[in-house]
Amino acid sequence: MTPSLSSGVRLDKWLWAARFFKTRSLAADEIGKHRVHVNGQVAKASRELKPGDELQLRQGPVPRTVRVVALSAVRGPAPVAQALYEETAESHAAREAFAQQRRVAPEPALAIEQGRPTKRDRRQLADWDRWSASLDGNSGDG
DSSP states (O other): OOOOTTSOEEHHHHHHHTTSSSSHHHHHHHHHTTOOEETTEEOOTTOEEOTTOEEEEEETTEEEEEEEOOOOSSOOOHHHHHTTEEEOHHHHHHHHHHHHHHHHSOOGGGGOOOOSOOHHHHHHHHHHHHHHHHHHHHHTOO
């Protein structure tokens, strides 16, 4: 039997059902780190949500503020999940400003395409060094 949704839904279940987090355990971890607030207060994963509650949370580096519109303990398709909440105008504007800032001045670390050279890369570098050294050695003999 499914529990009655009139009494409320656990916060971690709702965040998972509304597709803010990929798994319920990820939602519970974020709540446990005090990164999710309900009506301005730090919340526990077992907190019962009701329509009209306001949530402040982070998705990656982006802070979001949403108002609970409907309750669901079941994860469904994205359009259904988006109908469970309504993002505040301030939150939407802040998210757009953050996206614009990221487009204008991207994070420099993201421009690095690769880290340490692979074994194959090191061999190619070594071959190149040998070739250039032998060329220098031959030109000085004359």
